[in-house]
Amino acid sequence: MTSITLNQIKYVLAVEKTGSFSAAAQECYVTQSTLSTMIKKLEDALDISLFDRKQKPVRLTEEGSKLIAQFKLVYRESQNLTELVQETKKDFFGTLSIGVIPTLAPYLLPMFLDDLVTEFPDINFAVSEITTSKIVEKLKLRELDVGILSIPIQDAKLETISLYKEEFLVYDTSKSKSTHKKYKIKDIDINRLWLLEESHCMTNQIETICNLQKSRKVNNNLTFESSSMLTLINLIHKNKGVTLLPKLTTYQNNLVNKKFLYPLAPPIPVREIGLAIHVNFYKKRMLKILQKKIMQAVKPKLDTPRNIKVVNPF
Amino acid sequence: MTSITLNQIKYVLAVEKTGSFSAAAQECYVTQSTLSTMIKKLEDALDISLFDRKQKPVRLTEEGSKLIAQFKLVYRESQNLTELVQETKKDFFGTLSIGVIPTLAPYLLPMFLDDLVTEFPDINFAVSEITTSKIVEKLKLRELDVGILSIPIQDAKLETISLYKEEFLVYDTSKSKSTHKKYKIKDIDINRLWLLEESHCMTNQIETICNLQKSRKVNNNLTFESSSMLTLINLIHKNKGVTLLPKLTTYQNNLVNKKFLYPLAPPIPVREIGLAIHVNFYKKRMLKILQKKIMQAVKPKLDTPRNIKVVNPF
DNA sequence: TTAGCGTTATTGATGTCATCAATAGTAGTA
DNA sequence: TACTACTATTGATGACATCAATAACGCTAA
Known part of the structure; x- marks a missing residue:
């Protein structure tokens, strides 16, 4: 079983934000099918449905709602790491x-x-x-x-x-x-x-x-x-x-x-x-x-x- | 350019902890060459050397030292996410x-x-x-x-x-x-x-x-x-x-x-x-x-x- | 000085995974 | 019923992770 990837997290957050798989795919610069497949793959790995696709716009499930804050936190900290790397490269010490x-x-x-x-x-x-x-x-x-x-x-x-x-x-x-x-x-x-x-x-x-x-x-x-x-x-x-x-x-x-x-x-x-x-x-x-x-x-x-x-x- | 993966972070933390590439590889259940390659790949992507291999045990560079706390934080939060997923699956609500x-x-x-x-x-x-x-x-x-x-x-x-x-x-x-x-x-x-x-x-x-x-x-x-x-x-x-x-x-x-x-x-x-x-x-x-x-x-x-x-x- | 050992780096082959294009399936609307 | 917008699925392909084998390196003991 593969573990969660930061890429998958990015896809999840994009769907949560846009309420649409295709819009999220655009935001992430991948095709809709890629994003759909990867989110499904994540859901299967977790054995949890994160999104209710039948609602328009697409909405989080109750379980998804419970997890989304932590998804955001992980992603934010990974972005902070990337920023810190850039700062470290700028600073010479x-x-x-x-x-x-x-x-x-x-x-x-x-x-x-x-x-x-x-x-x-x-x-x-x-x-x-x-x-x-x-x-x-x-x-x-x-x-x-x-x-x-x-x-x-x-x-x-x-x-x-x-x-x-x-x-x-x-x-x-x-x-x-x-x-x-x-x-x-x-x-x-x-x-x-x-x-x-x-x-x-x-x-x-x-x-x-x-x-x-x-x-x-x-x-x-x-x-x-x-x-x-x-x-x-x-x-x-x-x-x-x-x-x-x-x-x-x-x-x-x-x-x-x-x-x-x-x-x-x-x-x-x-x-x-x-x-x-x-x-x-x-x-x-x-x-x-x-x-x-x-x-x-x-x-x-x-x-x-x-x-x-x-x-x-x- | 590919972005940082949680797997790479895991490898980095294992080396930092063990002070040895081969010991870290064992901890991560991969071969030493995999770990060596992946850390080098990460260092190249970041354009930063994280480890000074010449020291025994292997030690963080000054730049690596500046970044390691954030590496740890990202990884910890991703582990928290995994735990939260398990809890969510246990709890029915x-x-x-x-x-x-x-x-x-x-x-x-x-x-x-x-x-x-x-x-x-x-x-x-x-x-x-x-x-x-x-x-x-x-x-x-x-x-x-x-x-x-x-x-x-x-x-x-x-x-x-x-x-x-x-x-x-x-x-x-x-x-x-x-x-x-x-x-x-x-x-x-x-x-x-x-x-x-x-x-x-x-x-x-x-x-x-x-x-x-x-x-x-x-x-x-x-x-x-x-x-x-x-x-x-x-x-x-x-x-x-x-x-x-x-x-x-x-x-x-x-x-x-x-x-x-x-x-x-x-x-x-x-x-x-x-x-x-x-x-x-x-x-x-x-x-x-x-x-x-x-x-x-x-x-x-x-x-x-x-x-x-x-x-x-x- | 040489041999042996432990460690990291490199390389080529191979398996795994992410991605895309094409298309199927679904729901809503005119 | 036809059309449109959206998500799911599938097969092919490219990208990436991994391993086995080996090179390279440094240290130590004989």
């Missing part, structure tokens, strides 16, 4: 912990974070600036919800969502802009190349672009290790050095002097930035919001060149 | 209007009515003693719920339920019992035959049994019209008359002298008594109760002879 790599945080976060925090006041955003390896580790331990980093990353337990592609520009303080139209990779004076310490993907990416060997030293008697873009750029200024900068790092960045920026010749090396989550991450809707906010903030500031080469961060 | 023919009422009603009224105090029994034609008319007008009468009756709008068959006995006050073993139809002295007025089925039945013509007078200068069995029998006593009596009229009836009763030879004429209702009568459960009560009261008091002939009441 809880905590979203975000890890951002240091070569992104200073330029990307200001682009969207204030807007995000304002629009979703009930969400507790916990943002930390950590390297890719830390992000991966914490994601896997489920101590972090989402990372914003350079992709692809290869880990079976993680999943990534692409946000945008960002070209590398040459930042060469030894030259003036009028000298070169397009800077070729081979034009880079690797003896003046400055990089962040090795835990940064961007470092790996630049080394890949320039075909550099690992464990390279800048000068014969100097080992430079810093995680700070600020330090890096100031040293470049002082020593007429050169490095590669992702395009967004140069956007509205007073630290970077535009006259030392050179686009590279195609295929233009780019880094791809995305979100990373654990495969069983369940706050999917917050993720979507984050994704949307970032892309909305970034897209107007980036062209997407045609002839590009995504540089692997490892 | 309202009015049952019963029409009984006069040749039955005096002997049949005392057999079961007190028992019936006592057992179902919430039912309002409205019993009236009226002839078959009045019963038929009122049934069709829906002014009467059920008639107790001699069947068959032919009417497309009515439906009958057989209760029992009741043999006719000869009641002949001119003879002593030792004279005849079995009374034959042809032995009836039709000149001393007394009958009720013509609106009574029993009168028609006796005339059919005895092959009498209609509009017959008892005596040359006397027209006898009465609806009262009491009058009939008293006149028979006074005039050494004869009539046919259904067997139940003779049961524990001090008015009838047993020594004047004679069984008839086979094929024994019988009248069949039954219930009549309108085809759209909906108080079926009360009807069943009435049927049961009558048959329980009558059956021990009637043998069912083998060689019988049902006499049509018309």
